[in-house]
Amino acid sequence: xxxxxxxxxxxxPKEAAAPAEKPARHGPxxxxxxxxxxxxGEQTAAQLASTLGTLVLDSAGRxxxxxxxxxxxxLHAAAKKCRDGEIGMDMLNLMLAVDxxxxxxxxxxxxxxxxxxxxxxKADLPAESPAIDSLTDLWEAATWYERETHDLFGVDFxxxxxxxxxxxxxxxxxxxxxxxxxxxxYEEW
Amino acid sequence: MTTESQFETVDxxxxxxxxxxATHGVFRMVLKVDGEKVIDVIPxxxxxxxxxxxxxxxETYGQVITLFDRVDYIANLNNELAFVRAGExxxxxxxxxxxxxxxxxxxxxxxxxxxxxxxxTYAIDLGAMTPVMYGFRERERIQNLFEHVTGARMMHNYMxxxxxxxxxxxxxxxxxxxxxxxxRKGVEECDKLLSTNEVFLGRTRGVGVIDGPTAISCGLxxxxxxxxxxxxxxxxxxxxxxxxxxxYKVPVGENGDCWDRYYLRMLECYESLSMIEQCLDQFPEGxxxxxxxxxxxxxxGEVFSHSENPRGDLGVYLVSDxxxxxxxxxxxxxxxxxxxGLATMTRGSYIADAVAILGSLDIVLGEVDR
Numbered sequence: 001x002x003x004x005x006x007x008x009x010x011x012x013p014k015e016a017a018a019p020a021e022k023p024a025r026h027g028p029x030x031x032x033x034x035x036x037x038x039x040x041g042e043q044t045a046a047q048l049a050s051t052l053g054t055l056v057l058d059s060a061g062r063x064x065x066x067x068x069x070x071x072x073x074x075l076h077a078a079a080k081k082c083r084d085g086e087i088g089m090d091m092l093n094l095m096l097a098v099d100x101x102x103x104x105x106x107x108x109x110x111x112x113x114x115x116x117x118x119x120x121x122k123a124d125l126p127a128e129s130p131a132i133d134s135l136t137d138l139w140e141a142a143t144w145y146e147r148e149t150h151d152l153f154g155v156d157f158x159x160x161x162x163x164x165x166x167x168x169x170x171x172x173x174x175x176x177x178x179x180x181x182x183x184x185x186y187e188e189w
Numbered sequence: 190m191t192t193e194s195q196f197e198t199v200d201x202x203x204x205x206x207x208x209x210x211a212t213h214g215v216f217r218m219v220l221k222v223d224g225e226k227v228i229d230v231i232p233x234x235x236x237x238x239x240x241x242x243x244x245x246x247x248e249t250y251g252q253v254i255t256l257f258d259r260v261d262y263i264a265n266l267n268n269e270l271a272f273v274r275a276g277e278x279x280x281x282x283x284x285x286x287x288x289x290x291x292x293x294x295x296x297x298x299x300x301x302x303x304x305x306x307x308x309x310t311y312a313i314d315l316g317a318m319t320p321v322m323y324g325f326r327e328r329e330r331i332q333n334l335f336e337h338v339t340g341a342r343m344m345h346n347y348m349x350x351x352x353x354x355x356x357x358x359x360x361x362x363x364x365x366x367x368x369x370x371x372x373r374k375g376v377e378e379c380d381k382l383l384s385t386n387e388v389f390l391g392r393t394r395g396v397g398v399i400d401g402p403t404a405i406s407c408g409l410x411x412x413x414x415x416x417x418x419x420x421x422x423x424x425x426x427x428x429x430x431x432x433x434x435x436x437y438k439v440p441v442g443e444n445g446d447c448w449d450r451y452y453l454r455m456l457e458c459y460e461s462l463s464m465i466e467q468c469l470d471q472f473p474e475g476x477x478x479x480x481x482x483x484x485x486x487x488x489x490g491e492v493f494s495h496s497e498n499p500r501g502d503l504g505v506y507l508v509s510d511x512x513x514x515x516x517x518x519x520x521x522x523x524x525x526x527x528x529x530g531l532a533t534m535t536r537g538s539y540i541a542d543a544v545a546i547l548g549s550l551d552i553v554l555g556e557v558d559r
Contacts, residue, residue, distance in 0.1 A: 027512070028486060030488075030489055030510070030511030030512075031486075031488040031489065031511060032488055032489045032490065032511070033279070033281075033487070033488035033489060033490030033509075034488075035490065062278075062490065062491070062492060063278070063492075065492075065493050090402075090405050090406075091405050091406075091408060092408060093408070093495075093502065093504060093521060094493070094504050094506060094519065094521040096506055096517070096519040098508055098516070098517045099517075107506065109493055109504070109506070109521075113405055113419055113421045113426075116426040116427060118427075118493070120493065139406050139407075139408065140403075140406045140407045140408070140529060140530075140533075141406065141407055141408030141526055141529055143529065144525065144526075144528075144529050152243075165235070166234060166235060167234065167235040167238045167558060167559075168235060168238065169235065176240060176243055177242070177243060181243075183243070183244075183247060
């Protein structure tokens with residue numbers, strides 16, 4: 001930063017009176033998106049809230065994709081309610097893990113082919129030895145998604161009988177989806 | 190006299206692939222067979238795993254588009270569209286109308302090109318050598334147009350978050366109109382040649398049947414799901430771009446067998462061609478790119494958007510942490526999910542039918558493995 005606004009420079013020391021914290025990153029400040037549901041999303045969210053009841057820890061959503069966060073232990077129960085309840089989420093559209101370094105978040109996108117709505121279930125897992133109940137008994141689509149997530153993120157799925165590597169080869173070490181996995185300097189095979 | 194039950198029989202494991210011409214790439218399935226009957230199928234994938242999702246985390250949003258070209262290399266533009274739509278949602282911009290029309294025209298043309306490739310290669314799988322010539326001839330015409338518009342035959346990198354790279358050439362509309370006439374003729378030729386051929390019907394009718402509820406549970410989408418009688422098409426059910434302004438039907442099968450899955454694609458070609466004609470009639474003038482910064486930093490948040498790929502529902506889940514690179518990109522690969530249903534379809538059929546069933550799913554290994 002060579003050019004600095006003189007006014008800002010004059011104001012800066014006043015704020016810096018408090019013990020200065022080292023900024024974690026350079027660059028423009030992070031803006032956090034507003035989560036606003038549209039009308040269709042509101043309807044689905046209301047339906048979802050009534051389906052899941054007390055299981056919901058946290059909820060919001062964008063556009064027509066409402067999400068709820070549930071406890072990892074309750075996820076199977078919540079998914080079952082979504083599938084069998086009036087909301088009728090008959091398809092497991094997508095399942096993914098996001099590595100937030102301090103935790104791993106599982107995200108399930110469910111879709112209803114009868115009334116064309118989607119809902120998102122989230123569950124937080126600990127970063128060390130993450131595990132969550134398998135959904136293979138609810139949707140067959142979960143089998144491969146779970147194997148893939150196991151490969152790339154090391155998440156365990158008790159209840160899934162086949163956990164052999166799907167995308168990686170037999171004997172691969174490490175979980176390349178994790179942020180801690182190096183993008184280069186790995187052992188070439 | 191001895192009967193079959195007195196013999197000791199052993200189930201054999203038969204390895205098909207990864208270098209087998211009928212697997213359309215590097216796909217391996219281990220068939221557990223009892224004589225000619227397939228008892229179980231164990232698919233093995235991952236031979237083409239390039240870590241696209243992880244790579245996308247170290248590229249800026251604009252650069253990720255090039256990766257999406259390579260995810261499904263048969264329908265590049267449909268894949269670009271899926272990503273730029275997710276990007277537009279997270280950046281909170283909207284592409285101008287003309288850009289949306291251009292994208293839909295190109296995406297639908299690419300759908301026809303992809304289906305033509307499928308029709309040709311599927312016929313080869315079943316032993317008919319001629320349709321692939323017709324299919325590729327028409328596909329080549331479409332590729333020539335793509336080259337004219339985007340500058341590249343296959344890896345176009347043409348769509349941008351907020352529009353398209355450049356406006357279409359001046360002769361675009363007459364060129365496409367002429368192209369549609371030619372391609373429609375070619376599709377009709379393929380249709381007459383193959384669809385009601387006695388041998389073809391014998392190989393595909395009643396083979397690889399999967400019913401609607403099972404197909405949904407397996408996560409099948411696109412023609413593979415619609416063949417089983419479930420009318421799920423993202424263009425209709427969760428409309429995006431300018432699809433609501435177009436008048437078209439979504440063909441749905443009833444038996445869930447290979448022929449239904451094949452014929453739906455044939456019908457979709459006709460529908461897509463008529464959609465492109467409608468787009469050309471409505472084609473507006475105007476800007477092709479929304480105002481925005483080249484290296485944009487979207488607000489931190491998450492979006493999920495999906496669109497209809499020739500193979501099914503292609504979803505993109507995008508997580509942004511507020512920097513110029515996505516924090517996580519997850520692709521919902523339709524071929525990957527369609528393959529989950531392969532074992533269910535193949536159990537109990539013959540080895541030769543396993544080829545027909547796999548072919549009818551129209552998988553692209555680049556997308557299965559990512």
